[in-house]
Amino acid sequence: MHKSRIVITGVGLTSPNGNTLEEYRKNLLAGVAGVQIIDMRYMGKVPAGVCNFDPKKYQTRKELRVGTRAGSIAVYSAHEAINNSGLDFENFDKSRIGVYVGTTEHGNVETENEVYNISKFDYDTRFWTHHHNPRTVANNPAGEITINMGITGPHYTIGAACAAGNAGLIQALQMLRLGEVDVALAGGVSESIQSFGIFAGFKSQGALGTHETDPNKTSRPFDKTRDGIVVSEGGAIYVLERLEDAQARGANIIAEIVGYRINSDAGDYVLPDPVRQAECMHAALKVAGMEPGDVDIVNTHATSTPMGDIQECQAIREVFSDCPTTYINNTKSYIGHCMGAAGALELAGNLPSFKDNIIHPTINVEDLDPECALPNLVINEPLKVDAVKVILNNSFGMLGINSALIVRKFED
């Protein structure tokens, strides 16, 4: 089967430290994190990554009242991506656009809110909102994009735990290659900071990050004192097209997706498996027709948990053991763990490296854990290199789902 080349022609995002790619990238190079303390129902004060985009930029007040935060993040990011792509959206056949949005989970926020709501009415279910079901169906964030933008092609979400951002992009690539759509809006979103259950669950696992004095130092992958995850919200949606279509309309091609792989540990519910992670990266490289040494940046999934970071480092050592020009970084140290958006957002933060040849560092490493001391780990200061042409983006999730996505600087 002929496999079309699939390219990225637009990026829209909101992250806890930026509402455009330019702002986000600027902060990644300047070491500016975006974590703050929020007051969480039943939990008290917890660190979280909060986005401050203007939701009314693309939605009516009624849409905001009826819809979900995940939907709002998705709508904002999708509009920004279309604007960035230069696509003549108004005149484009909306039935040929597909929407593929990765989510770690969806519906927890809305269900928790309703249980809380009826608790004020002695748990009388007559007070349970009729908006609950459309808010909590799993396709909600993708569906809100189609309703808001008048897109009549396929839409759905891809539930893939914290590998979902990559999974959304992979799904879009496959649908474009199958000819199901001509343009894909794809990536991932998360509204997780509105769910006390997410925070409480991580706390019960012993995986909720803390820092005594500075919320922006809570997420500190690879640091010896790291103690867990910062839960964050966010979204990154990309415009993907077949190369020939993008070239035909004279699009600005940001990058080409050249390799990908999703595999499964088939082991533990939560603990990662470095053997399977390494297999995932190897398989993605094989799809790309590349050797490990061809990769310039490996953006790690590392979430700042004591065990997870070590295990990913083991996997990276196995794959990139003899690769002197492959550099390793991490983005969660700035923005926390954006869950379903994580893979897509973290990839976005690295795409500008194709232009500026600068690798953003991972921050908050004051005492590097020897078990995480990978060669070429870019720590605390940006690194300028001769050229960045290939990025491998790792994203892993619970139930043993691993994903690796490889993008290349576009060269015709």
Add this chain to the structure above:
Amino acid sequence: MTEDQVKQIVVDIIAEIAPDEDTSNIKPEINLRDQLDLDSMDFLDIVMELRKQHNIEVPEADYPELASLATCAAYLTPKFNA
């Protein structure tokens, strides 16, 4: 409670559930859906807010009574005064 007061209560609820709509000049005799961008879910919201804010039940069979401000007032005023 007067019918005018009940109308104002309904207008206040509509302003909450349809925040993009201009509720300053709703004509009482004209169906709400003919002058405002309201859908069936919005009418369920009106029913819910009457229940939450005023402990008033509107059975499903009576939903047509909420068609206009005038019919709302005629139907709801006895309930408010019950």
